[in-house]
Each structure stands twice: as structure tokens, then as C-alpha cells.
Amino acid sequence: MRASLWSRLFPYLLLMPAMAILLAMVVYPLLFSLTTSFTDYNLIMLDGVWVGFKNYLTAFGDPAFRDSALFTFIFAFTSTGTQLVLGFVTALCLARVVYARGPLTILLMFPMMVTPVVVGILWLLMFQPDYSVVNGLLAKLGITGPIWLQHPLTARLAVIVADVWQWTPFFTIILLAGILNLPKEVMEAGEIDGATPLQSLARLAIPMLMPLILITTLIRLIDSFKTFDSIFVMTNGGPSASTEVVSLYIYRKGLPYMEMGYASALSYLFVIVLTVIAALLIRQLSRKA
Structure with a gap:
């Protein structure tokens, strides 16, 4: 009886250190930040008064937050969509090698x-107005390059290009594995039936790859919404907050401005939006499966 009880408890004892770390490093900060989001807690006074949903209501009326959220959506969907197209084309080319x-x-x-x-840092140097590689190439074509990071439109394009450059290989590698593992019998049957390569791609390969495409897009889309580092280094959200994403705006409110209560509320609103997007994509994935 004792041996049986010990054998049942032993696995849980092995999990206890990992669970303790999980509680300390993940669960407690989440609960603390959730509680903080309902207060006016700041890093100067180190205390906070309960304000209920005031921070959340303030967020809906905050034009700076709306602008950063809009650019975050533009950045995430544009960069992820471009990465998907370029990654898929590159994977098709590699599959023929x-x-x-x-x-x-x-x-x-x-x-x-x-x-x-x-x-x-790399793309900051690439887009420098005087000695950048990008403007140097444009000059060889007889085109005067813009001051990329000092105009809102070109600065937005620059940070998207940097993200596309870094993460297109993510799609390439995963989709290449999917393409190489497509059932040869199905593809050969399409050729026998007279399907052109383009028809085989559109009517056979892409439908079979769709679950993989959706799950890869989901992963990258969520990651794109969290982008912070590269934009912080390249533009710091400028010029005139034109490249300020939600994560950067939350950082500014939480640390430089020390409004931890408001920053926590913004963070949870952001999490809710990401959860809804993920749920919609997973639902679409379930239909395709």
C-alpha cells in the first residue's frame, strides 16, 4: 500500500521544483500585473489606489494608444504577409534544388x-542617408534616396523591411519541409491528368499545405505583434511616434513615465486582442484540418 502511494506521489514530487519556478516567474507576475491594472500604481510612490476599470476606459480614449495599435496591426499583417509570400516562393525554389x-x-x-x-543596428546603418548601402544602390540607378528614418512613411517601410529580412527564413524552412513531404502519388496523379505545374501548385500543393501555412502564420503573426527590439533601436518609435508599436508604447508608459497601473491595463488589452486573433486563426485551421 505504501509503495503504491509512493509510486503515485513520486512523479508529482519531481514536478514540484519546475512548478515552483513556474509560479514564481510566470503566474505571480501575471496576477500582480492584473491587480496593478486596476490601480494607479506608479514607481515613484510605490503604492496605488484602487481605481477599478478607469485605466481600461482611459486606454480607449487615448489617441496615442490608438495610433500605436493601428501601426502595430499594419506592421504585423504587412510584414507577416510579405514573409509568407517570399518564404513560400523561396521554399519552392529550394525544393527544386x-x-x-x-x-x-x-x-x-x-x-x-x-x-x-x-x-x-544593421538596418539602421543600411538606411543612413549619407553612407548607407540602400541609398548607394539607388544612386547607381540615378535615384536620389530619401532620408529613410526621418519621414513617417519611409520609416515605417524601413522597420517592416528589417522584420521581413529577419523572419522570411522562418517561413522558408517550415514550408520547405512541408513541400518536400507532399505525397508524390498525389502530385504525379495530377501530372497524369494533365495539370500544369501552376495548377498542381494551386489545386493540390497549397490546399495540402494550408494547415501548415496557417499555423506558421499564426506563430509569426503573434510574434510580430510583440516586436520591440529592432524598432526601438532603429527609430525609437519616431519620427513623431509614426513607428511606435503597442509594446513600445507600453514600455514608455511603464518605465520612463512610471505609470505601471496604466501600462499593465494596456498590456492586458493587448493580450485580449492577441487571444482573439489567435482564436480566429485556430478556428480557421480546424476547418481546414
Whole structure:
């Protein structure tokens, strides 16, 4: 009886250290920030008065938060969509490569290996007005390059380009694995029936790859919504807050302005939006499965 009880308890005892770390590092901060979001807690007074839903209501009327949320959506969907298209095309090209596919794939993974801060510094140098590579190439074509990071439109384009450069290989690698594992019998049957390569791609390959495409897009889309480092380094949200994403706006409210209660409320609103987007994509994935 004792041995049986011990054998049942032993696995839970092994899990206790990991659960303790999880509670200390994840659950407690989440509960603390949730409680903080209903107060006017700040880092100067180190205390807070309960204000209920005031912070959440303030967020809905905050034009700076709305602007940052709008750009976050533009940034996330534009960069993720571009990465999907470029990654899929690159994966199709690599699938046709017989020799040196492995080295080429490793080479394409290089941007993913670089930290976002380094990516930000790299593209900050690439978009410098006087000695940048981008404007140098444009000059060779007889085009005068703009001052990329000092105009709202070009600054937004610049941070999107940096994100696309870093994360397109993510789609390439996953979709390449999916393409290489497509059932050959189905593809060959399509060829026998007279389907052109484009028809085989549109009517056979893409439908079979759709669950993989959706789950990969979901992962990247959520990650794009959380982008902070590269934009912070490249533009710091400027010019005139034109490239300020929600994560950067929350950071400003929480640390430089020390409004931790309001920053916590913004964070939970952001989490709710991401949860809704993820639920919609997962629902779509379930239909395709």
C-alpha cells in the first residue's frame, strides 16, 4: 500500500521544483500585473489606489494608444504577409534544388540567428542617408534616396523591411519541409491528368499545405505583434511616434513615465486582442484540418 502511494506521489514530487519556478516567474507576475491594472500604481510612490476599470476606459480614449495599435496591426499583417509570400516562393525554389540544398538552407537561416537588437543596428546603418548601402544602390540607378528614418512613411517601410529580412527564413524552412513531404502519388496523379505545374501548385500543393501555412502564420503573426527590439533601436518609435508599436508604447508608459497601473491595463488589452486573433486563426485551421 505504501509503495503504491509512493509510486503515485513520486512523479508529482519531481514536478514540484519546475512548478515552483513556474509560479514564481510566470503566474505571480501575471496576477500582480492584473491587480496593478486596476490601480494607479506608479514607481515613484510605490503604492496605488484602487481605481477599478478607469485605466481600461482611459486606454480607449487615448489617441496615442490608438495610433500605436493601428501601426502595430499594419506592421504585423504587412510584414507577416510579405514573409509568407517570399518564404513560400523561396521554399519552392529550394525544393527544386538537388545539390547544395542543405548549405543554402543554412545560409538562409542566418538572419534568424541574429538577435533583433543586432538586426536593428544593421538596418539602421543600411538606411543612413549619407553612407548607407540602400541609398548607394539607388544612386547607381540615378535615384536620389530619401532620408529613410526621418519621414513617417519611409520609416515605417524601413522597420517592416528589417522584420521581413529577419523572419522570411522562418517561413522558408517550415514550408520547405512541408513541400518536400507532399505525397508524390498525389502530385504525379495530377501530372497524369494533365495539370500544369501552376495548377498542381494551386489545386493540390497549397490546399495540402494550408494547415501548415496557417499555423506558421499564426506563430509569426503573434510574434510580430510583440516586436520591440529592432524598432526601438532603429527609430525609437519616431519620427513623431509614426513607428511606435503597442509594446513600445507600453514600455514608455511603464518605465520612463512610471505609470505601471496604466501600462499593465494596456498590456492586458493587448493580450485580449492577441487571444482573439489567435482564436480566429485556430478556428480557421480546424476547418481546414
